[in-house]
Amino acid sequence: MSAKKIAIIGGGNLGTAIAQGLMKSGFSNAADITITKRNTDTLASLKSAGVQVEKDNAIAIRGAEVVIVALKPYNVREVLQEFSKEFRPDQILISVVTGVSIDDLERIVPGMAVVRAMPNTAIAIQESMTCLCFKNATEEQTGFVTDMFNQLGAAVSIDEKLMDAATVLGACGIAYALRFIRANIQGGIEIGFDARTASLIAAQTVKGAAELLIRENRHPEEEIDKVTTPKGCTIAGLNEMEHQGFSSSLIKGITASYNKIVKG
Numbered sequence: 001m002s003a004k005k006i007a008i009i010g011g012g013n014l015g016t017a018i019a020q021g022l023m024k025s026g027f028s029n030a031a032d033i034t035i036t037k038r039n040t041d042t043l044a045s046l047k048s049a050g051v052q053v054e055k056d057n058a059i060a061i062r063g064a065e066v067v068i069v070a071l072k073p074y075n076v077r078e079v080l081q082e083f084s085k086e087f088r089p090d091q092i093l094i095s096v097v098t099g100v101s102i103d104d105l106e107r108i109v110p111g112m113a114v115v116r117a118m119p120n121t122a123i124a125i126q127e128s129m130t131c132l133c134f135k136n137a138t139e140e141q142t143g144f145v146t147d148m149f150n151q152l153g154a155a156v157s158i159d160e161k162l163m164d165a166a167t168v169l170g171a172c173g174i175a176y177a178l179r180f181i182r183a184n185i186q187g188g189i190e191i192g193f194d195a196r197t198a199s200l201i202a203a204q205t206v207k208g209a210a211e212l213l214i215r216e217n218r219h220p221e222e223e224i225d226k227v228t229t230p231k232g233c234t235i236a237g238l239n240e241m242e243h244q245g246f247s248s249s250l251i252k253g254i255t256a257s258y259n260k261i262v263k264g
């Protein structure tokens with residue numbers, strides 16, 4: 001368990017999910033977490049779990065060793081500017097805010113260890129894929145932050161120039177995967193299952209496929225080869241999907257999302 005005091009500035013969807021994940025995973029004690037927002041009524045369940053709930057960002061920042069900023073992109077600069085004097089050089093500043101660069105953050109709090117993190121919504125169940133990049137961080141600080149996000153799923157360190165790509169593959173990727181599962185459910189209903197059973201079969205099957213890659217470090221094609229009996233039903237279905245542009249449509253969708261971010 002980490003004994004570090006953690007402040008979460010912006011206790012909305014993501015900030016709350018991070019607090020819950022840190023407690024559930026055992027990484028942090030509830031009493032070591034302080035979470036802020038202007039209307040704290042929505043944080044009642046965290047408060048009753050022992051988390052410090054604060055309206056005053058200055059108090060939260062002062063008492064923390066690690067400050068996680070989970071504000072919306074439109075007010076993060078303004079809020080950080082307002083409280084910039086409260087930060088100390090020994091603290092780590094982690095931003096999960098989309099589109100705010102490490103240099104933007106460093107301009108507000110010069111010289112501090114700053115981390116830009118891109119998690120996804122599965123952080124709510126500690127199954128996020130989180131991409132991280134660091135500036136001014138020591139090896140110990142880098143290790144701490146990586147360990148922290150590993151408690152909330154899996155974390156990987158990337159070059160900041162890949163953050164937009166990480167947003168697409170990791171954060172938007174949740175939606176692509178869910179649409180794939182939904183299509184499987186619809187197909188499953190057409191071939192005879194009720195929606196509930198089709199949903200369970202589709203979701204667990206996708207989970208199993210992902211686990212084969214994650215836990216066993218297998219290559220997708222190696223696993224596909226095991227299922228595709230010559231002249232069998234799997235290869236017939238797969239090839240039909242490819243004739244209809246399955247892989248191509250996914251790749252085009254990923255690049256369309258990416259272009260939307262970089263070109264607007």
Ligand SMILES: NC(=O)c1ccc[n+]([C@@H]2O[C@H](COP(=O)([O-])OP(=O)(O)OC[C@H]3O[C@@H](n4cnc5c(N)ncnc54)[C@H](OP(=O)(O)O)[C@@H]3O)[C@@H](O)[C@H]2O)c1
Nearest residue numbers: 010011012013014037038039070071072073097098120121
């Ligand atoms: N959701 C995701 O899966 C995801 C994934 C990757 C990155 N992100 C990024 O994470 C950030 C947060 O997203 P979200 O979905 O959690 O948004 P959200 O639910 O709107 O949370 C933002 C919170 O900030 C609080 N806030 C606003 N001004 C504040 C202030 N001056 N001091 C303290 N708190 C303040 C708001 O509450 P009050 O109005 O009560 O103050 C609100 O609850 C965004 O920048 C988003 O781009 C989200």
